[in-house]
Amino acid sequence: MKVAVLGATGMVGRTFVGLLEGHPWFKVEKLVASERSAGKRYGELVEDAPEEFREIEVVSLGEFLKDPDVDLVFNALPASISREVEERLAEQIPVFTNARAHRYDDDVPILVPEVNPGHLKLIEVQREKRGWNGFIVTNPNCSTAVLTVSLAPLVEFGIKRVHVATMQAISGAGFSGLSALAIQDNVIPLISGEEWKIENESRKILGRLDGKGITPAPFEVSAIATRVPVLHGHTEAVFVELERGSVEEIRGAFGAFDPLKELDLPSYEKPLVYTDVPQPRLHRDRGRGLTVTVGRLEESGSAFKYVVTGHNLVRGAAGGSLLNAELARRLGYI
Numbered sequence: 001m002k003v004a005v006l007g008a009t010g011m012v013g014r015t016f017v018g019l020l021e022g023h024p025w026f027k028v029e030k031l032v033a034s035e036r037s038a039g040k041r042y043g044e045l046v047e048d049a050p051e052e053f054r055e056i057e058v059v060s061l062g063e064f065l066k067d068p069d070v071d072l073v074f075n076a077l078p079a080s081i082s083r084e085v086e087e088r089l090a091e092q093i094p095v096f097t098n099a100r101a102h103r104y105d106d107d108v109p110i111l112v113p114e115v116n117p118g119h120l121k122l123i124e125v126q127r128e129k130r131g132w133n134g135f136i137v138t139n140p141n142c143s144t145a146v147l148t149v150s151l152a153p154l155v156e157f158g159i160k161r162v163h164v165a166t167m168q169a170i171s172g173a174g175f176s177g178l179s180a181l182a183i184q185d186n187v188i189p190l191i192s193g194e195e196w197k198i199e200n201e202s203r204k205i206l207g208r209l210d211g212k213g214i215t216p217a218p219f220e221v222s223a224i225a226t227r228v229p230v231l232h233g234h235t236e237a238v239f240v241e242l243e244r245g246s247v248e249e250i251r252g253a254f255g256a257f258d259p260l261k262e263l264d265l266p267s268y269e270k271p272l273v274y275t276d277v278p279q280p281r282l283h284r285d286r287g288r289g290l291t292v293t294v295g296r297l298e299e300s301g302s303a304f305k306y307v308v309t310g311h312n313l314v315r316g317a318a319g320g321s322l323l324n325a326e327l328a329r330r331l332g333y334i
């Protein structure tokens with residue numbers, strides 16, 4: 001299938017391009033960015049671009065929209081311009097997007113393939129409601145992706161409440177996101193809109209598909225988000241209250257969590273691994289960045305506490321979106 005990557009020169013777009021090198025199902029035909037990049041070879045703009053894509057001439061978004069001529073789109077554009085672009089493309093083409101523009105629409109899934117694969121059924125609702133041949137599938141914001149992979153094995157124990165404090169990497173803010181001076185030797189306990197996203201996206205992802213929409217999971221999720229001087233990899237301290245379960249049982253459920261193993265998706269990796277002391281520098285690239293690492297599990301008063309770390313650009317963005325597309329193809333939606 002011919003695919004385009006929108007925002008191909010950004011942090012997430014580059015990660016998409018890297019993951020698509022030699023992909024057995026998806027062949028990159030078009031790399032799209034702003035007028036600033038248009039007309040230049042991809043290798044000129046992205047020094048460490050894979051050989052396979054270095055000679056491709058980057059096209060502007062405006063040019064691309066005139067004649068997309070691809071079978072599938074991966075979107076890594078800023079949210080501010082994504083809504084209109086995605087809707088226009090989805091009339092004909094499946095769109096897998098990292099932008100938040102459509103995440104909260106009733107008929108659009110926020111998909112983490114190992115957590116809520118059944119929510120792909122919303123594609124049928126979307127097509128019926130909007131009359132599209134294509135569709136839009138979003139993935140969550142980066143810290144939510146890491147959190148929900150760690151919460152999915154705990155659902156069987158009856159989640160009552162989740163509190164989380166994040167320690168998020170600099171690359172989560174995109175290329176122009178943060179001044180080096182602000183983040184060096186510092187922790188910044190404010191990431192605009194992030195806490196709301198974690199709280200609401202998690203409950204939608206862990207919610208129940210009811211006919212034409214999702215009923216959010218009935219438990220409270222409360223988050224504090226901080227930015228820390230780590231290049232890649234979001235780390236999260238999680239406190240979760242459960243109806244039942246012991247440390248041994250939870251540890252067993254973390255270890256056994258491998259829900260899509262049988263589907264043989266090209267990019268699939270075991271989504272979660274337990275390690276005593278999870279750390280971004282040591283563990284973010286596990287499973288080519290798709291595996292999150294959980295550890296420090298202990299009982300704490302009426303709750304359990306643990307730490308989870310995962311790659312924000314892979315598990316939390318491009319890798320998650322690529323897995324979404326692979327799952328949709330495997331299940332016959334593409």
Ligand SMILES: NC(=O)c1ccc[n+]([C@@H]2O[C@H](COP(=O)([O-])OP(=O)(O)OC[C@H]3O[C@@H](n4cnc5c(N)ncnc54)[C@H](OP(=O)(O)O)[C@@H]3O)[C@@H](O)[C@H]2O)c1
Pocket residue numbers: 006007008009010011012013032033034035036037038060061075076077078079081098099100140141142171172173174175176312313316317
């Ligand atoms: N970073 C993360 O960890 C992360 C995680 C999850 C989701 N996301 C979401 O993914 C998206 C991309 O994030 P990012 O961190 O990769 O951002 P980024 O590094 O700032 O990259 C933005 C990309 O969009 C292009 N672009 C910007 N304005 C444009 C315009 N007017 N027309 C056409 N292209 C335009 C840029 O092209 P030029 O190079 O030509 O300017 C660049 O390719 C955002 O919606 C973000 O919220 C990011």
